[in-house]
Amino acid sequence: MNTQEERKRIPNYMKNFACIGGKCEDSCCIGWSIFIDGETYKRYQKVKDEAFKRRLYKELVPRRHGATASYAAKIKLKNNRCAFLNSEGWCDIYTQLGEQKLSDTCTLYPRTINKVHEVLEYSLVCSCPEAARKILLQQQSIVWEELKEVTSRKVISATIERDKKPCLANHLEKIREVIWKILRNKEEGFEIRLIRLESFMKEMTRLTQKGYYEKLEVLFEETQKNLNKPLKKVNLSLEELPKEIQGGLKTFKQLANRKLKSKRYKACLEQVLDGYKLPDEINKEYLRKRYEQGKERYQEIFLKEKAYILENYFVNYTYERCVPFDQVTPIESFKLLKCYYEILKLHLIGLLLEQSLVGDEAIVYLFQAFSKTFDHGEISVQIFEI
Structure with a gap:
């Protein structure tokens, strides 16, 4: 068996992770x-x-x-x-x-190993209940430790390499620095952070498509310098339009009628739909009122008390998937991330409509069941009309 000492990067939540075996509520x-x-x-x-x-x-x-x-x-x-x-x-x-x-x-499993600029990056995925608890529930921000270890068997999911020619991969460290500063900026509401992230990814796409790689450093500096300045204009791409809500909930109803492998996700979906109390024919005005009622709870209860859960989930998401290199362009990478956010938000609002508070274990249940269903090939998030 070939072994060699290699550089390894791990997030702080992995230090205390171990399979709980027979105690696991949803074994892999x-x-x-x-x-x-x-x-x-x-x-x-x-x-x-x-x-x-x-x-x-x-x-x-x-x-x-x-x-x-x-x-x-x-x-x-x-x-x-x-x-x-x-x-x-x-x-x-x-x-x-x-x-x-x-x-x-x-x-x-449930680890992912990516090779990024000659460093092996380890992370966990939320489809494992115990991993989901470790990733989501720590209230301090995710940080990383780099060490050298002798490694033997490993399966690499993605590889990001530097190039002698100008390319986006050469700037990965700075890109991540900006993305994580945006996502971890607790001075702002989580949805404002996503609006800033969208603007950053859009501009990075524009510069790279024109070949202006030399201007990326200015973009990185300006974005970080302006982090705590009020947005001049709020981008409406994160506003919830009735037809988008209707499309997402229509998909929920279709999924509830399907035979899904994950009984946990099926049960969670039924709870979500019970919260929305949708009639057979969805009236737009009824839907708007019901959604606004849930959205208010979401903002007042979840985003104020539990925003660190979304921060942890999406910081881990960007690290584990090597964002923005998981899609063809940075803005396409952001669109996929935003799709994940909007679908999870629809789930959480449905739960909050039925319950005054969603506890930590219920949140772990949702994120884990969602991840096991959508991140491992059974259903794609792209089926949602969001």
């Missing part, structure tokens, strides 16, 4: 196909414990055609559970063969 070993990479599949064929080797042979389905390094076989599901998940909620491969015998998928 339930409901998902679990692919086995080629190297792990070879290791399983050399297992010395004959009884367990027979079990591996029985419960693994080799990929007969088109096997790849990342997908050579998959584990059978029994009653929608991984065949190696025991009754106590722990993995039999881990307990009987050891951590080194886990597949890349099982070793990595």
Whole structure:
């Protein structure tokens, strides 16, 4: 096994993270196909414990055609559970063969590893309940620590490299500095922060499309210098128009009628729709009044008391996805981020219409169920008319 010392960057919330196994309320070993990479599949064929080797042979389905390094076989599901998940909620491969015998998928999740300018950047994803708690609920801002460690097995999700030619990737550190200063500016309401972020991403797109890379440093400096100055003109792109609300809620109703893999998200969606109390035919005036009532609660209760949750979620989002390099242009990257915000906001407003206060565990439940459904391929956020 090849090992080498490499630079590694981790956010502060990862220091205390560990899988809680059987105590997990929504195990990653339930409901998902679990692919086995080629190297792990070879290791399983050399297992010395004959009884367990027979079990591996029985419960693994080799990929007969088109096997790849990342997908050579998959584990059978029994009653929608991984065949190696025991009754106590722990993995039999881990307990009987050891951590080194886990597949890349099982070793990595819920972590993401990106290689950014020769540094391995580790993060967690919110589709794991315990990871969601660590990411969302800390009231201090996310910060990072860089260290050197000997690493062996790793699966890289994205790679951002410098170039000798002028390019946006060469400015990643400064871009992140600006994005995170905007998102962490607690002196402003969260939606104002998003309006500033949109303006920054739009201007960065304009300059790079014209090839004005030398002007980016001025943009970075000016944006940070003006952070606490009042906006000259409020961009209305974050205003909620009735037809956009109607489109989002229409999609909610359609999803509620679908057979979804995540029972947790289905239950959450039903709570949200109960909050809106929508008639069969959505009247725009009724919808406006109902939404305004919920929006007031959202601003008075959630944004004042829990804005740090949105800050943590979107700072982690931009770090884990290497924003703005997750889309073709910075403004397209922002549009996707904004779509996530608007959909989560619609969910939260629905919950607040039904409840006077949404507690921390209910918020973790929502964000985790949402992430497991929308970030892992079952449904795309682009289906929403927002």
